[in-house]
Amino acid sequence: MSYTTLSGRTAVITGAASGMGAAAALLLAEHGASVALLARREERLKELADRIDAAGGRALALPVDVTDRDAVTGVARRAKAELGRVDLVVNAAGVMLPNPIEHGRADEWARMIDTNVTGVLNVIEAFTADLISAAADGHTADLINISSIGAHVAFPGYAVYGATKAALTQLSASLRTEFGPRDVRVTNIEPGLTDTELGNHIDNPGLGSDGQLGELFDLIGPLTAEQIADLVAYVASRPRTVNLRQIVVLPTRQA
Numbered sequence: 001m002s003y004t005t006l007s008g009r010t011a012v013i014t015g016a017a018s019g020m021g022a023a024a025a026l027l028l029a030e031h032g033a034s035v036a037l038l039a040r041r042e043e044r045l046k047e048l049a050d051r052i053d054a055a056g057g058r059a060l061a062l063p064v065d066v067t068d069r070d071a072v073t074g075v076a077r078r079a080k081a082e083l084g085r086v087d088l089v090v091n092a093a094g095v096m097l098p099n100p101i102e103h104g105r106a107d108e109w110a111r112m113i114d115t116n117v118t119g120v121l122n123v124i125e126a127f128t129a130d131l132i133s134a135a136a137d138g139h140t141a142d143l144i145n146i147s148s149i150g151a152h153v154a155f156p157g158y159a160v161y162g163a164t165k166a167a168l169t170q171l172s173a174s175l176r177t178e179f180g181p182r183d184v185r186v187t188n189i190e191p192g193l194t195d196t197e198l199g200n201h202i203d204n205p206g207l208g209s210d211g212q213l214g215e216l217f218d219l220i221g222p223l224t225a226e227q228i229a230d231l232v233a234y235v236a237s238r239p240r241t242v243n244l245r246q247i248v249v250l251p252t253r254q255a
Helices: 019-030 042-054 069-083 106-136 159-182 197-201 212-220 225-236
Strands: 010-014 034-039 058-063 088-091 142-146 185-191 246-249
Touching: 010 019, 010 069, 010 106, 019 034, 019 042, 019 058, 019 088, 019 225, 034 042, 034 069, 042 058, 058 069, 069 106, 088 106, 106 142, 106 159, 142 159, 142 225, 159 185, 159 246, 185 225, 225 246
Parallel strands: 010 034, 010 088, 034 058, 088 142, 142 185, 185 246
Antiparallel strands: none
């Protein structure tokens, strides 16, 4: 599919070192957007930026931990200075660390809350002025948050992860009341089972790729990161007066 209206736009993608973030960056750049790549893994970002540049696109690798508010503010300044005003923000950074609540994994709880909620807020804060300014000047402006069906579908062991994604889904809904009247679109995408690196971080064998998650992959067949990226590009390429507010996307067999 051609997304010609993405040409000339400036996008920021978090979680760009892998998975949905990397796939979204590649697709947006392919269709003419300049892309700022945000993630912690510098080497991965540089490799992706080189790949985009080699294909004729424009990319800027900006290593950052989204949980560090001051660091995010700093890379936001650099993104604007080097690529221009940002009119598209994709929050794809996230961690999924399931464990039964009785295990008391406060370390995992904090990491998920810090990344999936506070990190998103840090990014939104850093780029809100650009989004509002772009919209005020008559340009399309988008904030796209990648949540999860875990926001409203309960899974054993995923209580805290689901709570963080529910917070993100509610945040997106509330932000539409603030941003919509100023012509900034807010879209919340909730993927179902998707093949990304998230499953590699699970330290509970019963829930990881050798357990429950692996069984679901075999039974259902997951979505790909590229399929989520396609949705991101589709959302961002709609006429500026059209806001696709929420998209739930599942593998066909995950009814």
